[in-house]
Amino acid sequence: MPAQVTMPLDEFQSIKDAKTTLEMELHALKQKIIETRMASADGEVGRLVDTIRAAMKVIGYAIANLSPEFNRNWPAQDLRDVATGVLVLPDATPFDCEFAHEITKFARECEAWDAKRVDRYVPPPSKITTIPSLAELAAKAGEEIAKLHPTDEADREESRLDVSTQHAEP
Numbered sequence: 378m379p380a381q382v383t384m385p386l387d388e389f390q391s392i393k394d395a396k397t398t399l400e401m402e403l404h405a406l407k408q409k410i411i412e413t414r415m416a417s418a419d420g421e422v423g424r425l426v427d428t429i430r431a432a433m434k435v436i437g438y439a440i441a442n443l444s445p446e447f448n449r450n451w452p453a454q455d456l457r458d459v460a461t462g463v464l465v466l467p468d469a470t471p472f473d474c475e476f477a478h479e480i481t482k483f484a485r486e487c488e489a490w491d492a493k494r495v496d497r498y499v500p501p502p503s504k505i506t507t508i509p510s511l512a513e514l515a516a517k518a519g520e521e522i523a524k525l526h527p528t529d530e531a532d533r534e535e536s537r538l539d540v541s542t543q544h545a546e547p
Contacts, residue, residue, distance in 0.1 A: 411467055411468045422467065426466060426467065426468065429462065429463070429466065432459070433459075433463065433473075433476060436456070436459060436480065437476070440479070440480070440483050445483070445486050445487040445489075445490040445491075446490055449490070449491065449494060450491065451484070451487035451491075453484040453485075453487045453488045453491075454484075456480050456481070456483060456484040456487070457480070457481060457484050459480055460476075460477040460478075460480040460481045460484070461477070463476060463477040463480070464477050
């Protein structure tokens, strides 16, 4: 059975206004906490946070465009480290938490693809193939011709005599 409360409208409005005021104060205090965390004597923390935010854009682009299916050896542990670092940013937002979750999920996907590749990896040939020299090719061609057209030594001698008699003067 639902409870029912009856109160005058002006009292309800004052409670509602008090709630709104407290929410605004809470938001202002959260902003002061963030500013305090990011403040340092020389502004290093702010620059580091800005650098991490820029790196997050680059990582987001790489994750969106470089699928682990086609790109091997993603640094999965480094991606996890980035995700952990994003969560502890002094000005972390819900978007940052979601981004860290996406990075971690992508790192698991990268490891899964690398594990699949290990099973089907074929190492490159260890022997370096050399190109034969022109003399080696000519010798091999001569051997092939000799196999296709065998002649004995007498035939060769006879053909030499024929050639020498053809060029002799009468």
